[in-house]
Amino acid sequence: MMGKCPKCGTLITEVRAEEVSVGGRWHGVQYLCPGCLTVLSVAVDPVALKTDTVSEISDHIDEALSPILVALQQIANRLNRMK
Numbered sequence: 001m002m003g004k005c006p007k008c009g010t011l012i013t014e015v016r017a018e019e020v021s022v023g024g025r026w027h028g029v030q031y032l033c034p035g036c037l038t039v040l041s042v043a044v045d046p047v048a049l050k051t052d053t054v055s056e057i058s059d060h061i062d063e064a065l066s067p068i069l070v071a072l073q074q075i076a077n078r079l080n081r082m083k
């Protein structure tokens with residue numbers, strides 16, 4: 001059984017999806033009736049949420065590892081000078 005748009009009664013066999021900001025922080029998507037563009041639903045974009053989360057974690061890892069890599073390079077340089 002297919003649903004109908006609550007405003008215009010169009011049978012919803014597909015929706016129009018558009019990007020929308022959710023609270024200014026997350027990427028969202030709003031699903032619109034293709035007949036009258038009434039908003040049927042809004043949700044956080046799951047693909048963008050995954051991409052943003054991976055990117056944020058990667059940035060934190062890079063930030064945490066950077067001083068360790070610098071220290072290791074300094075140790076390697078000292079060892080090379082001792083040869």
Ligand SMILES: [Zn+2]
Binds near residue numbers: 005007034036037038
């Ligand atoms: Zn409609």
